[in-house]
Amino acid sequence: MLQPSLLELGDPPGPRSLAGSILRHELGRGAFLDLRRAFLAGATELFEALVSQVTWREERRPMYDRVVAVPRLVSFYGPGRALPDPRLEAARALLERHYRRELGEPLATAGLCLYRDGRDSVAWHGDTIGRGASEDTLVAICSLGATRRFLLRPRGGGPSLAFDLAAGDLLVMGGSCQRTFEHAVPKTCRPVGPRISLQFRPAGVR
DNA sequence: GGAATCCACGGTGG
């Protein structure tokens, strides 16, 4: 059992303020990435609550000559479905308020992924399904549990940016980011514990 | 030498 950090002791569990604490990276081509470290207070306890309370599904997909297990566990909360913890609802409300100008619509869905260890991963992709090729959208990701590397690179090739996402960190991809960039969480040989990624998106975006 | 990264493979679904 991990001890909460000293930093966490002063704040009630749940989302912290976003004002003035976000580091924005302008990526070019109309894309930006915001990073807010330690956005969720009480991340250790929230991680453990979600691991045990969420109904995690293992997905399988045909891949060439066989059917493989998708290398992570997932759970999806569509529009109108209550999130599994009030702290997630609070985080969503805070994000909707802070990004109301860029967003213009609710963050109607929440996707949860559980990366059990370094062998779990997600390949390069953009969250563009369901949106026109010219439409911007915004995706907010909260990280809980073990620190994992998050990679971002321009579509069509180019140098990739790396962000090590630690427990409680918030990463927001906005503007044209989902169309002009793609992201991944690569496998690693390092010993690494489980991590949960919470992804808030507008309806229709996957 | 070990770990990270790159690449090609092809069925599926939008």
Add this chain to the structure above:
DNA sequence: TCCACCGTGGATTC
């Protein structure tokens, strides 16, 4: 009808 999507494992690079 067409094409973007995506996990694996071997090759290559770091």
